[in-house]
Amino acid sequence: MAIPNEQYRKILLSGNISDATVAIVIKTIMEINKDDDEKEADYRDWERKPIQLFINSFGGSVYDGLALVDVIKQSKTPVHTISIGSSMSMGLWIYLAGHKRFIGANSTLMFHDISCGIWDKSEGIKLELEEMLRLQKMLCTEIVESSLVTQAKLDDYITRKAEWYIPAEEAIKLKLANGYYKED
Numbered sequence: 259m260a261i262p263n264e265q266y267r268k269i270l271l272s273g274n275i276s277d278a279t280v281a282i283v284i285k286t287i288m289e290i291n292k293d294d295d296e297k298e299a300d301y302r303d304w305e306r307k308p309i310q311l312f313i314n315s316f317g318g319s320v321y322d323g324l325a326l327v328d329v330i331k332q333s334k335t336p337v338h339t340i341s342i343g344s345s346m347s348m349g350l351w352i353y354l355a356g357h358k359r360f361i362g363a364n365s366t367l368m369f370h371d372i373s374c375g376i377w378d379k380s381e382g383i384k385l386e387l388e389e390m391l392r393l394q395k396m397l398c399t400e401i402v403e404s405s406l407v408t409q410a411k412l413d414d415y416i417t418r419k420a421e422w423y424i425p426a427e428e429a430i431k432l433k434l435a436n437g438y439y440k441e442d
Contacts, residue, residue: 271349284329291334313353314345316347320348326355330356360436371415
């Protein structure tokens, strides 16, 4: 039963959010939690050290990203998300799941309306629209409940079909980030 080194607790999620990119992150978070559970059972003073999840992504698959969001939120070992470069679209949603959230001074967050490509008959399109609206409500709720951002602000960007680019300083002011990332 080897104690994981600190590098093991630093995970990078970079590029498009997909089943392949999140699978590696999910597996690593689960392994660290298992290791920490064993250490807690064996050592009375064992303290779980946070996992650092570095994110640099323009977004991607919502459902694959939500699998990672669920794992982060259920992780007994704290997961600190750190935006480096960009956390946009689904990358933003994953970033918001962190137990604590940090941002690089040059990083940008981005919110926009959920999108998809639909090619179907009218009833199929109605079903897809219902699902998109459900997902959009989930994302907006996550943002509003974990920051100072209002639903009215989000609705403005959704209505205008615009992207909202949020630089690091604004992210901190809006409590989307707990602070700037600084290497320990």
